[in-house]
Amino acid sequence: MLTIGCHLSAAKGFEAMGKDALAIGANTFQFFTRNPRGGRAKDFDKKDAEALVRIVKENGFGPLLAHAPYTMNASAADAGLREFAKKMMQEDLIRLEHLSTCYYNFHPGSHVKQGVEVGTKLIADMLNDILQPHQRVMVLLETMAGKGTEIGSSFQELRDILELIELQDKVGICLDTCHVYDAGYDIVG
Numbered sequence: 001m002l003t004i005g006c007h008l009s010a011a012k013g014f015e016a017m018g019k020d021a022l023a024i025g026a027n028t029f030q031f032f033t034r035n036p037r038g039g040r041a042k043d044f045d046k047k048d049a050e051a052l053v054r055i056v057k058e059n060g061f062g063p064l065l066a067h068a069p070y071t072m073n074a075s076a077a078d079a080g081l082r083e084f085a086k087k088m089m090q091e092d093l094i095r096l097e098h099l100s101t102c103y104y105n106f107h108p109g110s111h112v113k114q115g116v117e118v119g120t121k122l123i124a125d126m127l128n129d130i131l132q133p134h135q136r137v138m139v140l141l142e143t144m145a146g147k148g149t150e151i152g153s154s155f156q157e158l159r160d161i162l163e164l165i166e167l168q169d170k171v172g173i174c175l176d177t178c179h180v181y182d183a184g185y186d187i188v189g
Contacts, residue, residue, distance in 0.1 A: 003028040003061070006026060008020050010033075013042075014049050015055065017029060017052065018056065018061075022059060027059065027060060027061045027062055028062040030065040030105075032066075032068075032069065033066045033104075036070050039088055041088075044098075053098075053100045063101040063138075065102070065105055065174075066096055066099075067105045067106070068107070070107065073109040073112075074126045075108065075109035076110070076112060077111075077113070078112075082126065085109070085126065089139075090130055093130065093139070096137045103139075104140065105140045106139070106141070106142060107144060107150070108151045108158075109122070110148060110149040110150050111151055112149055116151055116157060120164070121164065123161050128165060131167040133167060135170060139171050140173060141161060141172075143155075143179045143180050145179045145183050146183045153183040153184075158173055
Protein backbone atom coordinates (compact mmCIF):
# COMPACT_ATOMS: atom_id res chain seq x y z
CA MET A 1 0.00 0.00 0.00
CA LEU A 2 1.31 3.44 -0.90
CA THR A 3 1.13 5.86 2.00
CA ILE A 4 1.42 9.52 1.25
CA GLY A 5 0.92 12.62 3.32
CA CYS A 6 2.56 15.82 4.48
CA HIS A 7 3.45 17.69 7.62
CA LEU A 8 0.33 18.89 9.46
CA SER A 9 -0.09 21.34 12.30
CA ALA A 10 -0.87 19.84 15.70
CA ALA A 11 -2.22 23.17 16.98
CA LYS A 12 -5.88 22.04 16.86
CA GLY A 13 -5.22 18.53 18.15
CA PHE A 14 -5.03 14.95 16.97
CA GLU A 15 -8.53 14.58 15.54
CA ALA A 16 -8.14 17.80 13.54
CA MET A 17 -4.93 16.46 11.97
CA GLY A 18 -6.71 13.27 10.96
CA LYS A 19 -9.54 15.25 9.37
CA ASP A 20 -7.05 17.54 7.61
CA ALA A 21 -5.26 14.48 6.21
CA LEU A 22 -8.54 13.07 4.90
CA ALA A 23 -9.44 16.43 3.33
CA ILE A 24 -6.28 16.39 1.20
CA GLY A 25 -6.47 12.69 0.30
CA ALA A 26 -3.59 11.65 2.55
CA ASN A 27 -3.39 8.36 4.39
CA THR A 28 -0.55 9.34 6.70
CA PHE A 29 1.04 12.52 8.00
CA GLN A 30 3.86 13.94 10.08
CA PHE A 31 3.49 16.30 13.03
CA PHE A 32 5.66 17.86 15.71
CA THR A 33 5.12 16.42 19.19
CA ARG A 34 5.68 19.85 20.75
CA ASN A 35 6.99 23.30 19.86
CA PRO A 36 9.72 22.47 17.31
CA ARG A 37 11.97 25.34 18.41
CA GLY A 38 11.34 24.94 22.12
CA GLY A 39 10.26 22.09 24.29
CA ARG A 40 6.80 22.92 25.53
CA ALA A 41 4.09 20.38 24.77
CA LYS A 42 0.34 20.91 24.80
CA ASP A 43 -1.59 19.12 27.52
CA PHE A 44 -2.35 15.58 26.39
CA ASP A 45 -6.01 14.90 25.60
CA LYS A 46 -6.65 11.15 25.62
CA LYS A 47 -10.12 11.49 24.03
CA ASP A 48 -8.64 13.55 21.19
CA ALA A 49 -5.99 10.86 20.66
CA GLU A 50 -8.70 8.18 20.61
CA ALA A 51 -10.60 10.16 17.96
CA LEU A 52 -7.51 10.13 15.74
CA VAL A 53 -7.07 6.38 16.28
CA ARG A 54 -10.64 5.86 15.01
CA ILE A 55 -9.94 7.97 11.90
CA VAL A 56 -6.72 6.08 11.24
CA LYS A 57 -8.37 2.66 11.57
CA GLU A 58 -11.57 3.51 9.66
CA ASN A 59 -9.63 4.99 6.74
CA GLY A 60 -6.75 2.53 6.42
CA PHE A 61 -3.98 4.97 7.26
CA GLY A 62 -0.38 3.88 7.30
CA PRO A 63 1.87 4.65 10.25
CA LEU A 64 2.03 8.26 11.40
CA LEU A 65 5.32 10.09 11.89
CA ALA A 66 5.81 12.18 15.02
CA HIS A 67 8.82 14.51 14.86
CA ALA A 68 10.70 15.56 17.99
CA PRO A 69 11.60 19.22 18.46
CA TYR A 70 14.80 20.50 16.90
CA THR A 71 16.04 21.62 20.32
CA MET A 72 16.46 18.04 21.52
CA ASN A 73 20.19 17.22 21.64
CA ALA A 74 20.97 13.77 23.00
CA SER A 75 24.71 14.32 22.51
CA ALA A 76 25.07 17.81 23.99
CA ALA A 77 28.20 18.59 26.00
CA ASP A 78 25.98 20.06 28.75
CA ALA A 79 24.50 17.32 30.97
CA GLY A 80 21.44 19.50 31.64
CA LEU A 81 20.64 19.69 27.91
CA ARG A 82 21.02 15.91 27.61
CA GLU A 83 18.63 15.42 30.55
CA PHE A 84 16.17 17.84 28.91
CA ALA A 85 16.35 15.76 25.70
CA LYS A 86 15.81 12.53 27.62
CA LYS A 87 12.81 13.93 29.48
CA MET A 88 11.21 15.21 26.25
CA MET A 89 11.67 11.87 24.49
CA GLN A 90 10.33 9.89 27.45
CA GLU A 91 7.23 12.09 27.65
CA ASP A 92 6.67 11.94 23.88
CA LEU A 93 6.96 8.16 23.73
CA ILE A 94 4.46 7.71 26.57
CA ARG A 95 1.97 9.97 24.76
CA LEU A 96 2.50 8.32 21.39
CA GLU A 97 1.70 4.88 22.79
CA HIS A 98 -1.95 6.07 22.74
CA LEU A 99 -1.89 6.26 18.94
CA SER A 100 -2.35 3.11 16.87
CA THR A 101 0.84 2.97 14.81
CA CYS A 102 3.40 5.70 15.07
CA TYR A 103 7.07 6.33 14.41
CA TYR A 104 9.04 8.86 16.46
CA ASN A 105 11.66 10.70 14.41
CA PHE A 106 14.49 12.75 15.92
CA HIS A 107 17.72 14.44 14.94
CA PRO A 108 20.45 12.43 16.69
CA GLY A 109 22.24 15.54 17.93
CA SER A 110 25.39 17.62 17.77
CA HIS A 111 28.49 16.50 19.63
CA VAL A 112 29.53 20.13 20.25
CA LYS A 113 33.30 19.59 19.91
CA GLN A 114 33.32 16.41 22.03
CA GLY A 115 33.88 14.30 18.93
CA VAL A 116 31.63 11.94 17.02
CA GLU A 117 32.60 8.91 19.11
CA VAL A 118 31.61 10.57 22.39
CA GLY A 119 28.41 11.97 20.85
CA THR A 120 27.49 8.58 19.41
CA LYS A 121 27.83 6.91 22.81
CA LEU A 122 25.73 9.63 24.48
CA ILE A 123 22.92 9.13 21.95
CA ALA A 124 22.99 5.36 22.38
CA ASP A 125 23.09 5.68 26.17
CA MET A 126 19.99 7.88 26.16
CA LEU A 127 18.10 5.47 23.92
CA ASN A 128 19.16 2.50 26.05
CA ASP A 129 17.80 4.30 29.13
CA ILE A 130 14.48 5.14 27.47
CA LEU A 131 13.50 2.28 25.16
CA GLN A 132 11.17 -0.33 26.65
CA PRO A 133 10.57 -3.91 25.43
CA HIS A 134 6.77 -3.41 25.49
CA GLN A 135 6.65 -0.12 23.54
CA ARG A 136 4.94 -0.06 20.16
CA VAL A 137 6.46 3.21 18.94
CA MET A 138 9.48 2.78 16.67
CA VAL A 139 12.17 5.45 17.26
CA LEU A 140 13.87 6.70 14.09
CA LEU A 141 17.26 8.37 13.82
CA GLU A 142 17.02 10.93 11.03
CA THR A 143 19.85 11.24 8.52
CA MET A 144 21.53 14.62 8.85
CA ALA A 145 23.33 17.02 6.50
CA GLY A 146 26.43 17.16 8.71
CA LYS A 147 26.52 20.88 9.35
CA GLY A 148 28.77 21.91 12.19
CA THR A 149 29.01 19.06 14.67
CA GLU A 150 25.86 17.13 13.67
CA ILE A 151 25.97 13.37 14.08
CA GLY A 152 24.21 11.20 11.52
CA SER A 153 25.42 12.64 8.22
CA SER A 154 27.02 9.36 7.19
CA PHE A 155 25.50 5.92 7.14
CA GLN A 156 28.54 4.77 9.15
CA GLU A 157 27.69 7.18 12.00
CA LEU A 158 24.10 5.92 12.11
CA ARG A 159 25.28 2.31 12.03
CA ASP A 160 27.65 3.04 14.93
CA ILE A 161 24.72 4.30 17.00
CA LEU A 162 22.50 1.37 16.08
CA GLU A 163 25.19 -1.14 17.04
CA LEU A 164 25.18 0.24 20.61
CA ILE A 165 21.40 -0.04 21.05
CA GLU A 166 20.22 -2.92 23.23
CA LEU A 167 16.61 -3.06 21.94
CA GLN A 168 17.48 -2.82 18.25
CA ASP A 169 13.97 -3.82 17.15
CA LYS A 170 12.70 -0.51 18.59
CA VAL A 171 15.01 1.70 16.48
CA GLY A 172 15.28 2.45 12.76
CA ILE A 173 16.41 5.13 10.31
CA CYS A 174 14.45 7.94 8.67
CA LEU A 175 16.10 8.73 5.34
CA ASP A 176 15.77 12.47 4.73
CA THR A 177 16.74 12.73 1.07
CA CYS A 178 17.50 16.46 1.30
CA HIS A 179 19.87 15.88 4.22
CA VAL A 180 21.53 12.88 2.54
CA TYR A 181 22.14 14.86 -0.66
CA ASP A 182 23.44 17.85 1.32
CA ALA A 183 25.80 15.51 3.20
CA GLY A 184 27.43 14.59 -0.10
CA TYR A 185 25.66 11.43 -1.22
CA ASP A 186 24.89 11.70 -4.94
CA ILE A 187 21.34 10.39 -4.89
CA VAL A 188 20.43 12.42 -7.95
CA GLY A 189 23.06 11.00 -10.31
